[in-house]
Amino acid sequence: MTKLLRKITGVAAAACVICMAFAGPAYAQNAAAPAGSPAAVSPAAASPAPDAAAAPAPPQQPDSTATAANGGTGIDLTWPVPAASDPKTSLTTGAPTIDDAGKTTIGANSELVKNVAHNKVSINIVWTLVTGFLVMFMQAGFALVETGLCRAKSAAHVMATNFMIYGLGMLGFWVCGFAFMFGNYANGPVNIGWQPSLGQGLMLLNHGWGLGELSSSGGYKYGLIGLKGFFLSPSVFDTAIFTLFLFEMVFMDTTATIPTGCMAERWDFRNFIIYGFWVGMFPYAIYGSWVWGGGWLAQSGVNWNFGHGAVDFAGSGVVHMCGGMIAIAGGLCIGPRLGKYGKDGKARAIPGHDIPMVMLGTFILAFGWFGFNPGSTLAGTDNRIAIIAVNTMLAGAAASVGTLLTMYVVTGKPDPSMLCNGLLAGLVAITAPCAFVNSAGAVLLGFIAGVIVVFSVFFFERVAKIDDAVGAISVHGICGAWGVLSVGLFANGSYGQGWGGVHKLFKDGQWMRIVNDGSKAVIDQYNTLIGTDPKTGGWTDIGVTGIFGKIFGAPEGDFSQFQAQLTDVCVCAVFVILFSLAWFKISNLIFPIRSKREDEIAGLDVPEMGVEAYPDFQITDKSSPAIE
Amino acid sequence: MKKIEAIIKPFKLEEVKVALSELQIEGMTVTEVRGFGRQKGHTEIYRGSEYSVDFLPKIKVEVVLPESLLKDAIAAIVSVAKTGKIGDGKIFVSTIDDAIRIRTEESGEKSL
Numbered sequence: 001m002t003k004l005l006r007k008i009t010g011v012a013a014a015a016c017v018i019c020m021a022f023a024g025p026a027y028a029q030n031a032a033a034p035a036g037s038p039a040a041v042s043p044a045a046a047s048p049a050p051d052a053a054a055a056p057a058p059p060q061q062p063d064s065t066a067t068a069a070n071g072g073t074g075i076d077l078t079w080p081v082p083a084a085s086d087p088k089t090s091l092t093t094g095a096p097t098i099d100d101a102g103k104t105t106i107g108a109n110s111e112l113v114k115n116v117a118h119n120k121v122s123i124n125i126v127w128t129l130v131t132g133f134l135v136m137f138m139q140a141g142f143a144l145v146e147t148g149l150c151r152a153k154s155a156a157h158v159m160a161t162n163f164m165i166y167g168l169g170m171l172g173f174w175v176c177g178f179a180f181m182f183g184n185y186a187n188g189p190v191n192i193g194w195q196p197s198l199g200q201g202l203m204l205l206n207h208g209w210g211l212g213e214l215s216s217s218g219g220y221k222y223g224l225i226g227l228k229g230f231f232l233s234p235s236v237f238d239t240a241i242f243t244l245f246l247f248e249m250v251f252m253d254t255t256a257t258i259p260t261g262c263m264a265e266r267w268d269f270r271n272f273i274i275y276g277f278w279v280g281m282f283p284y285a286i287y288g289s290w291v292w293g294g295g296w297l298a299q300s301g302v303n304w305n306f307g308h309g310a311v312d313f314a315g316s317g318v319v320h321m322c323g324g325m326i327a328i329a330g331g332l333c334i335g336p337r338l339g340k341y342g343k344d345g346k347a348r349a350i351p352g353h354d355i356p357m358v359m360l361g362t363f364i365l366a367f368g369w370f371g372f373n374p375g376s377t378l379a380g381t382d383n384r385i386a387i388i389a390v391n392t393m394l395a396g397a398a399a400s401v402g403t404l405l406t407m408y409v410v411t412g413k414p415d416p417s418m419l420c421n422g423l424l425a426g427l428v429a430i431t432a433p434c435a436f437v438n439s440a441g442a443v444l445l446g447f448i449a450g451v452i453v454v455f456s457v458f459f460f461e462r463v464a465k466i467d468d469a470v471g472a473i474s475v476h477g478i479c480g481a482w483g484v485l486s487v488g489l490f491a492n493g494s495y496g497q498g499w500g501g502v503h504k505l506f507k508d509g510q511w512m513r514i515v516n517d518g519s520k521a522v523i524d525q526y527n528t529l530i531g532t533d534p535k536t537g538g539w540t541d542i543g544v545t546g547i548f549g550k551i552f553g554a555p556e557g558d559f560s561q562f563q564a565q566l567t568d569v570c571v572c573a574v575f576v577i578l579f580s581l582a583w584f585k586i587s588n589l590i591f592p593i594r595s596k597r598e599d600e601i602a603g604l605d606v607p608e609m610g611v612e613a614y615p616d617f618q619i620t621d622k623s624s625p626a627i628e
Numbered sequence: 629m630k631k632i633e634a635i636i637k638p639f640k641l642e643e644v645k646v647a648l649s650e651l652q653i654e655g656m657t658v659t660e661v662r663g664f665g666r667q668k669g670h671t672e673i674y675r676g677s678e679y680s681v682d683f684l685p686k687i688k689v690e691v692v693l694p695e696s697l698l699k700d701a702i703a704a705i706v707s708v709a710k711t712g713k714i715g716d717g718k719i720f721v722s723t724i725d726d727a728i729r730i731r732t733e734e735s736g737e738k739s740l
Contacts (some may be wrong), residue, residue, distance in 0.1 A: 349672075349679035411673045418675060471675070581667040622662075622683065 003335030011037045123222045124197045124379040125243050131375025132243075135250040138368030139166055139257065144361025145424075146261040149352035149470045151415060153603025153621055154265045155613035161260040161267065165276050169256040172280025173249050176230055180285040182244060183226025184208025184290040187219025189302050189309065191498020194525050197379035201238030205229060208289075210296065215517075220262020221303065222296040226289050231510065247375065248288075251319050254372075255284040258323030259330045261470035266337050266600050269608045270591040278587070283326060283579055287572060288318045297571060300564050301500035302515050305563030307488070309500030310568035311544050313388075314376035316432030316483030321572050324477020331579035334593050338600055347461045348625035350469070355416050364418040366396055369427045373434045384495060388434045392427065395434075395446030399426020408453065418454060421471045425453035429477055429532025431482035436491035436544045441552050444484040449479045481569045488562030489546045493554030496544035500564075505529055505539035506555050512539060601627070629724040629737060630698045632705070634689045635661070635717040639710045641687050645649055647704040648689075657690040667714045682691060692724055694737050724732060 030582055077608055106113060143162035150158045185205035186196075196202035207228035210220025229236045232245060256279040260272070290297040291310050301309030312318050316474035340348055352358060373392045374385040402424025407414045429449035437445070467472065497503065503514040503526060514526055531537030545558035584593060599607035603619070612619075626627050636644060641658065646728035648656060669682035693701055702719060710716055729739040 047646070347677040349674035349677040351674045351679065411676070413673065414676065431714070454676075461676050623679075 005170050016562065020419050026096060042465050066397065077224075085202060102354065103206040111189035112221045115575040118123055118382050121197075121199045121240075123381050125239065125378025126198070127385075128198060128247050128375060128378050130241050131371035132247040132250050133318035133373025134368050135247070136253070137365055138250075138365050138372070139253060141361045141364030142254070142257045142261070144357050144364065145334065145420065146257075146264055146361075148354040148357030148361060149261070150264050151603065151623055152353040152614060152617075152619045154605055156609045156611055157269065157604035158260070158264045159613065160266070160269070160609055161272050162257055163275070165256045165260060165279075166253055167281035168276025169253050170249055172277040173252050173285070174232060174245075175281060177246050177252060177280050177282070177285040178232065178248065179227060180225050180282070181231040181248065181288045183228035183243075183315065183414050183429065184219065184223050184289065185226065186222065187215075188292075189299055189501025190516065191501070192503065192514075192523055194498070195253040196240065197382070198243050199238075199240035201236075201240035202244065203239060204236050204238060208294070211605050219294065221299070223289070223294050223299060224296065225286060226293050244378070247378070248292075251315060251372075252280060254315075255319050255323040255326070255562060256280060258320070258369070258472045258476045259327040261467075262327035262468045262472040263330045263334050263357075265551030265604065266595050268336060268595045269467070269604075270590055271587055271593045272582050274587055274590060275486045275583075276617045278583055283576055283583075284318070284322050287576055291318050291568065291569070297564075297568055298500055300567060301502040304563075305513070305560060307500070307558060308496060308498075308502050308504070308564070310484075310564045311491075311496060311499060311561065312432045312484055312568065313434070313435045313487075314431045316428060316430075317572050319480075320428045320431060320476040321480030321484065321569070324475075324480055325471050325576035327468065327472045328477060329577050330584055330593075331468055331473065333581065333584035333588065336465065337469070338597065339583055339627040340467045341465060342625070343628045345465075347465070349623075350625065351623045352469075353416060353623070358417055358420050362423055366393075366423060366427060367394070369431075374433055377435075384435055387495075391437060391439065391442035392430050393433045394439055395442045396423050396426040396447070398443040398446035399423060399429065399450030399453070400549050402426070402447040403454055404450075406451050406454045417471075421457065421475050422450045424475045425449040425479040428479045431480075431486040432483040433491060435495050436546075438485055438492055438494070438552050441486075441490035441492065445482070445490055448486075449482055453479055454481055458480045464531050483574070484569050484572075485562070485565050487544065487546060488565035489548050490552055491544045491546040491561065492552035492556075493542040493558075499544060504542045504545070504558070506542045509556070511556070511558075629692060629727060629740070630695050631722050631724050632689075632691045632693070632701060633720040633722070634691075634705050634709070635663070635686050635719075636689060636705070636709045637715065637717060638687045642704055643708040644689055647692060647708045648701060651700055651704060653691060653693055653697065653701060655691075659688045659690070661686050661688045661689070665715075665718065678703070682718070684715065692727060692740060694740065715725055 104436050139162065143159055146162055147155050147158045182205050184207065186203045187206055187208060205226065206218055207229055208223055209225045210223040210225070212221025212231065214220055228242065229245075232242070256276065259275075259279075260267070289295045291312050292298070296303070297310035298308055300306040310317075337350060340350060341349060369392055370389055374388045377385055377388070377585065400419055400423040401420055403425070404414050407418050426446035426449045429445055430437075433441070433445065453471070453474050456478040457468075457471050460468055460473055468474070498516060501516045505512040505514060512529070514522060514529070516522060516526075528536050529539040530541055538553070542558075543553065543555045545556070545561060546552075547557050547559055550557045587593065594602055595608065603621070634644065638660075645656070662685055664682055664684060669680050669684060671678050671680045673679075689705075691701065698721070702721070705719060726735055727737075727739045728735045731737075
């Protein structure tokens with residue numbers, strides 16, 4: 001039975017790859033149709049969009065978008081041309097001309113303006129790539145943390161899972177993960193005046209599937225999945241899209257490597273290999289498309305009046321909570337390590353073999369987080385990156401102090417492994433709200449995460465009895481959920497104006513909600529409302545605001561955003577856990593998920609990897625509890 | 629010839645070595661060992677779960693010496709290794725039949 005299943009999967013996988021490879025050119029043809037007019041982007045709205053949000057950019061040289069010059073599709077994707085009297089362009093020097101009104105301006109098509117616009121996109125691409133490289137380095141941090149918290153006898157095995165997830169997951173993401181996640185990106189809800197920060201090439205990601213009526217721009221009312229960019233085929237051969245692929249790929253790797261810590265020291269390596277492909281292809285990509293790829297959770301602001309829709313700046317939910325939920329499902333399916341629970345049902349400690357390695361890895365992760373959060377602007381020209389970086393470090397610091405105090409009170413000693421969990425808990429929690437809170441909010445929510453993580457570790461160890469070798473479920477799953485929710489609690493309205501296609505205007509204690517459908521009528525109405533005319537205008541465009549936003553500087557709290565965040569958390573928990581449970585049950589039939597009993601007792605290094613991690617040292621295994 | 633096996637606290641090794649060297653004792657063998665005596669181990673908490681440290685790390689010093697030096701050597705070890713607290717260790721003394729230096733094939737006390 002098992003052999004047959006293996007054969008079938010093998011054949012099916014091969015068939016899939018072949019089909020996809022041939023399908024490449026077909027996607028290229030599809031792309032030609034809807035490109036001309038970018039979906040929800042409104043060319044006319046070049047003037048008064050909120051500064052903090054992705055501001056409308058001046059025209060751009062075509063060579064930074066998808067043209068034949070950079071191997072692209074040859075589709076004309078030049079930026080909309082702003083009015084010649086646009087004050088933003090006339091402030092520059094160059095060869096001036098005199099317009100109809102007698103003002104001296106610089107032509108929108110002048111070389112100078114084109115170069116400035118080109119540089120802006122270039123800065124954004126460089127920023128996104130470099131921060132993506134930082135996030136890639138976080139793989140080293142995860143490998144060190146997880147290996148250090150395991151026993152020496154399985155160190156090479158744990159390290160190898162962290163190592164190979166990079167290659168396995170990346171190929172899975174290249175095959176279909178990226179297409180599922182971002183294929184529908186251009187149809188997502190956006191603010192008035194939005195421009196894709198990495199260049200117009202992103203507008204090629206315009207094909208998806210969903211429920212409800214199809215809007216004029218080509219998106220479904222409830223987007224469920226993207227369907228463009230399989231194998232990064234020729235139809236999406238563009239600098240903007242390749243930049244986005246790199247950045248989101250390394251994020252996927254973070255999700256993928258979280259369960260390897262929870263399930264360490266007992267996970268059959270062959271089962272892990274097929275997991276590696278699966279995780280790159282499906283769970284992160286599907287759930288991520290709902291929040292980041294313009295799917296139904298992002299649309300919940302437009303559809304159901306849930307604030308700005310699900311807001312998850314850098315992935316407390318999409319990356320960390322998703323990984324934590326996969327870890328819960330995996331931990332349930334694989335069972336605890338031998339000896340972890342005695343006959344009395346009480347948990348036994350299995351101390352890690354290298355605490356300095358754990359702490360070094362934690363610092364590498366904290367360093368990588370400066371790519372994770374500030375990079376998620378996808379724009380180096382968005383000066384918000386300074387606030388994001390400071391909030392990130394503050395929340396991590398506050399959380400480590402929160403854990404320190406909690407551990408002193410609860411057990412009397414701080415336990416370095418818990419301190420590391422604490423710092424990471426704060427970083428995970430600030431990941432969603434990093435752009436939307438002030439420093440007080442960052443410190444507060446970080447500190448709370450540092451307390452939560454301690455009790456969460458105790459809960460999963462003693463009550464839920466899911467053996468989590470490194471605390472991955474608590475750090476990433478639970479504190480990730482806390483991070484998503486905290487956007488709806490502490491966001492202070494200073495950033496994210498018009499996110500999710502919803503503009504929340506405020507004046508004299510009253511809210512007004514404007515949904516950006518891309519029509520000129522809505523844009524004109526918006527421009528009038530935020531104009532200076534005291535009768536019709538004077539409204540302020542407020543960004544993402546939480547329930548307690550007023551305490552942190554917003555003019556008024558907003559409950560509707562919390563609804564979106566709560567929905568997001570519930571959907572993530574239910575969908576990812578069920579989806580992953582199904583996977584682990586099925587994959588268990590192909591390759592057993594659990595290593596052989598005698599291999600686990602001996603340590604997985606030699607039986608499964610063929611080499612010891614530390615052959616020059618005698619491994620005493622004094623930290624293993626007796627198997628009852 | 630006598631052999632002294634002294635189980636001592638790890639951080640006392642240097643003092644014991646100096647004290648024995650002052651008695652013109654030429655060689656010793658040192659081993660990192662774990663064990664417990666009457667005090668047994670103690671419990672610690674790791675990530676919220678208790679575990680007992682049953683085998684505490686100690687250092688075992690082995691010295692083979694002429695019987696004439698035995699009393700002084702024991703006195704020297706005791707004087708420097710004693711802290712007065714539980715876990716100071718033990719000294720075992722036994723008789724050695726013979727000893728041979730491999731390089732010269734000398735035997736007996738000459739080989740020490």
